[in-house]
Amino acid sequence: xxxxxxxxxxxxxxxxxxxxxxxxxxxxxxxxxxxxxxxxxxxxxxxxxxxxxxxxxxxxxxxxxxxxxxxxxxxxxxxxxxxxxxxxxxxxxxxxxxxxxxxxxxxxxxxxxxxxxxxxxxxxxxxxxxxxxxxxxxxxxxxxxxxxxxxxxxxxxxxxxxxxxxxxxxxxxxxxxxxxx
Numbered sequence: 001x002x003x004x005x006x007x008x009x010x011x012x013x014x015x016x017x018x019x020x021x022x023x024x025x026x027x028x029x030x031x032x033x034x035x036x037x038x039x040x041x042x043x044x045x046x047x048x049x050x051x052x053x054x055x056x057x058x059x060x061x062x063x064x065x066x067x068x069x070x071x072x073x074x075x076x077x078x079x080x081x082x083x084x085x086x087x088x089x090x091x092x093x094x095x096x097x098x099x100x101x102x103x104x105x106x107x108x109x110x111x112x113x114x115x116x117x118x119x120x121x122x123x124x125x126x127x128x129x130x131x132x133x134x135x136x137x138x139x140x141x142x143x144x145x146x147x148x149x150x151x152x153x154x155x156x157x158x159x160x161x162x163x164x165x166x167x168x169x170x171x172x173x174x175x176x177x178x179x180x181x
Contacts, residue, residue: 021150025092033143037085040139041078044132048075055126066121070133077136081143083108110144 024030048071056067087104090096096104116122116133123130 021088022091024150025088030088030092033146034085034089037081037139037143040132040135041082044074044078044136047128047132052126052128055128059124059126063121063124066119067125067129070119070125071129074129074133074136077140080108080110081136081140084143084147108147110140110147 052071056064056071059067083104087096087101087108090104091101116130116137119125119133122133125133
């Protein structure tokens with residue numbers, strides 16, 4: 001074994017695996033995603049409470065029904081995204097136990113999103129709502145894909161676990177007669 005590894009092991013103890021979920025949650029990339037998501041939520045809220053509400057009053061009854069349906073769907077999708085973002089912020093800030101994360105994560109559902117090109121009368125909706133729906137689709141896709149990758153990497157946010165290579169390293173050391181220190 002090299003002196004560097006011996007020295008590292010004596011300072012840090014046994015090598016351990018890194019929690020990708022925790023590492024990602026503490027990254028600048030996540031902070032940017034968090035800001036993007038929260039800004040989209042705020043922008044959508046302002047639009048639906050202000051300009052969007054006024055525009056909806058001017059729509060025909062049929063298009064107003066589509067507007068109402070799609071604004072509720074948009075709000076639901078954004079709440080799912082907000083929940084996901086808040087869970088990962090909690091991981092980064094060490095405010096959640098592994099049990100908390102597991103419980104909260106089970107409540108977040110990334111189901112198929114209704115696509116703008118599948119919305120009846122999409123082109124007749126106010127431009128502001130169309131833009132927000134499309135921006136939410138993009139963010140939803142990004143987070144759903146990221147969530148899938150993070151889940152497949154493991155949701156281990158508690159103390160680091162033993163390095164998966166430790167078994168192979170021990171077998172090599174036994175085969176070559178070198179002792180780990």
